[in-house]
Amino acid sequence: MRCINKLSEAVDIADTAAVKTAGKGELLSWAMYDFANSAYTTVVATTMFNPYFVKVVAGESAGLKPGQGTLLLTVGICLSSLAVVLTAPVIGTVGDAIACKKKLLFCSTLLCVIATALLSQIGPGAYVAGLCFFMVSNFAFGTSENLIAAFLPELAAKEDMGKISALGWAIGYIGGLSTLALCLLYVSYARKAGLHAQDFVPVTMMITAAVYGIGALPTFFFVKERAVRDQSVNVSDWTLGFKRLLRTVEHAHHYQDLFRFLITLLVYSCGTATVVGLAAVYAQQAMGFSEEQSVILIFVVNITAAVGAFGIGFVQDKLGSVRTLKIALCLWTVATVGAYFCTSTNLFWLLANLIGLAMGASGSAGRALVGVFSPPGRSGEFFGLWGFAGKLAAAIGPLTFGLVTCLTANNYRLAILSTSVFFIGGFLLLFTVDEKRGRQAASVKN
Numbered sequence: 001m002r003c004i005n006k007l008s009e010a011v012d013i014a015d016t017a018a019v020k021t022a023g024k025g026e027l028l029s030w031a032m033y034d035f036a037n038s039a040y041t042t043v044v045a046t047t048m049f050n051p052y053f054v055k056v057v058a059g060e061s062a063g064l065k066p067g068q069g070t071l072l073l074t075v076g077i078c079l080s081s082l083a084v085v086l087t088a089p090v091i092g093t094v095g096d097a098i099a100c101k102k103k104l105l106f107c108s109t110l111l112c113v114i115a116t117a118l119l120s121q122i123g124p125g126a127y128v129a130g131l132c133f134f135m136v137s138n139f140a141f142g143t144s145e146n147l148i149a150a151f152l153p154e155l156a157a158k159e160d161m162g163k164i165s166a167l168g169w170a171i172g173y174i175g176g177l178s179t180l181a182l183c184l185l186y187v188s189y190a191r192k193a194g195l196h197a198q199d200f201v202p203v204t205m206m207i208t209a210a211v212y213g214i215g216a217l218p219t220f221f222f223v224k225e226r227a228v229r230d231q232s233v234n235v236s237d238w239t240l241g242f243k244r245l246l247r248t249v250e251h252a253h254h255y256q257d258l259f260r261f262l263i264t265l266l267v268y269s270c271g272t273a274t275v276v277g278l279a280a281v282y283a284q285q286a287m288g289f290s291e292e293q294s295v296i297l298i299f300v301v302n303i304t305a306a307v308g309a310f311g312i313g314f315v316q317d318k319l320g321s322v323r324t325l326k327i328a329l330c331l332w333t334v335a336t337v338g339a340y341f342c343t344s345t346n347l348f349w350l351l352a353n354l355i356g357l358a359m360g361a362s363g364s365a366g367r368a369l370v371g372v373f374s375p376p377g378r379s380g381e382f383f384g385l386w387g388f389a390g391k392l393a394a395a396i397g398p399l400t401f402g403l404v405t406c407l408t409a410n411n412y413r414l415a416i417l418s419t420s421v422f423f424i425g426g427f428l429l430l431f432t433v434d435e436k437r438g439r440q441a442a443s444v445k446n
Contacts, residue, residue: 027164029222030155033105033148034168035175036215037112040141041276042176043183043208044116047298049134051280051291052201058127067406070281072127074402077277080135081394084142088387091143092150096378099227102220105147109216112140117209120202142394146387148219152371154226163316165368169360170310177302179211184295197291257438258373258382262389264433265366268329268426269393271419272362274401275336275355277394282339286412287348297349301356308360321369322435324361329427331358333420340417373438397422 043049050073058069095101115137122130156164183204190200283289283297308328316324335354342348367386374382397419404415 026222026224027155027167029218030148030151031168031171032175033144033216033219033223034172035178036212036219037109037141037144037148038172038174038176039179039208039211039215040112040116040137042180042298042302043204044119044134044137045141045277047180047280047295048183048201048204048208049119050277051284051294052197053122053127053130053134054281055284056124056197056201057122057130059124062125062127064127067410069127070278070285070410071402071406072131073281074278074398076131076135077138077273078395078399080138081142081273081391083135083139084146084391085388085395088143088146088391089385092146092383092385092387095147095150096227097229099225099229101147101150101227102223102225105144106220108140108144108147109212112137112144113209113213115140116205116212120205120209122202123198142387142391146383149367149370149386150383151223152367152383153374153376154224156371161368161371165371166309166316166364169364169367170306173302173306173309173360175211175215177299177306179208180295180299180302182207182211184292184299187292187295191292255373255438255441257434257441258370258385260429261369261373261433261438262385264426264429265386266389266393267429268325268332268362268423269366269390270397270400271332271336271422271426272359272397273390273394274397274419274422275332275416276359277398278401279352279355282412282416283348283352285410286416287342287345297352300349301352301359304353304356305360308357309364310360316365316368320435321365321372322430322433324365325369326427326430328358328362328365329423329430331355332362332423333427336416336420336423340413340420369435369438372435373442375442 053073054069058064058072060066062069064072091104095104115133118133119130119137122133152161152165152168186203186207187200190203279301280289280294280298283294284291289297331354335351335358338351338354339348342351370383370386400418401415404418405412408414
């Protein structure tokens with residue numbers, strides 16, 4: 001009940017922000033998808049499965065050398081992210097053209113839920129099957145993430161988009177926290193009962209699949225498909241997505257700030273994707289955290305991330321998304337450089353929570369900025385490009401981390417330091433993005 005009360009309070013705040021195109025119930029239903037899919041991000045992609053894969057499934061007991069499990073995991077993240085990269089713009093344009101974003105969202109959600117449930121069957125040594133199920137779930141998650149974001153311009157006016165994006169992002173962290181809390185309770189019980197990681201981690205995969213599937217239901221029941229089908233489109237033309245994407249690229253000069261931001265997003269997201277995906281691995285391998293300690297760490301970091309996302313919603317639309325991102329990237333840089341030098345557990349907790357604040361702020365502001373730069377009726381296409389950049393980063397960043405780790409004989413500190421380069425590069429590239437000019441370009445039909 002406390003979680004539902006928080007959701008209602010958040011919607012009340014958003015309702016006063018002059019949301020012109022969506023009522024409170026529909027807005028809450030849209031935000032509930034962030035609540036649902038954050039279960040996957042928090043438990044599978046960050047806290048439980050990734051370190052479990054490295055330490056147990058593809059550990060030394062499976063006959064692999066030190067560092068090879070981490071490299072395998074990052075290769076899996078890379079390949080599944082590249083699959084999203086190749087399909088996201090096309091899926092987005094098709095969703096716009098024939099007004100089927102909601103159907104596509106349902107299919108990708110179902111696929112992710114099933115693949116996540118199948119991860120519960122993965123034990124020590126089953127790294128091939130585990131990697132396959134993980135890649136399918138990660139691909140489906142990435143696709144659904146792009147599709148749900150594409151509804152944002154249909155739900156909020158441009159001047160309120162920062163608040164609405166922040167609302168969804170904050171509620172998402174509440175979802176991740178709730179799921180992680182359930183898993184933490186079970187892990188504590190399992191440890192007291194003498195069970196090991198290969199016994200309790202698979203159960204957390206089932207918990208996550210259930211939360212994802214049930215939590216997403218309000219979205220499919222109550223969020224409307226406002227897009228209008230283009231009657232001139234031939235549904236059987238499989239090249240449709242490529243044709244529309246080509247048209248957008250041909251008009252890149254008109255949307256110059258969008259494309260500049262997408263390049264910027266690609267650079268700094270190489271860092272964010274790496275830290276989010278490998279935070280628990282780093283905590284255990286470099287700082288000596290146990291599985292339970294790393295779960296508690298991620299739990300607390302998600303609280304600060306929710307604070308960062310929700311708090312930034314009150315100032316982002318006035319401050320501007322670009323300025324907000326500059327502040328967030330400064331925090332990311334300080335935290336990752338600090339993690340390299342950190343040997344104190346207390347200091348590491350402080351740095352981890354600094355990352356939480358930066359994570360919430362950068363995620364919310366980036367999504368809102370793409371919404372602001374998206375012309376009416378083409379949100380699926382433009383958020384497909386957002387997914388293209390984000391998932392290409394998710395392919396490059398973690399793989400870089402894995403290669404550095406493998407080539408330096410498990411030097412996780414040097415690997416985390418390498419991510420700061422992406423944050424510094426993104427910060428510098430943000431100076432090329434003109435938010436006002438990007439808004440104006442989106443209002444002109446092209």
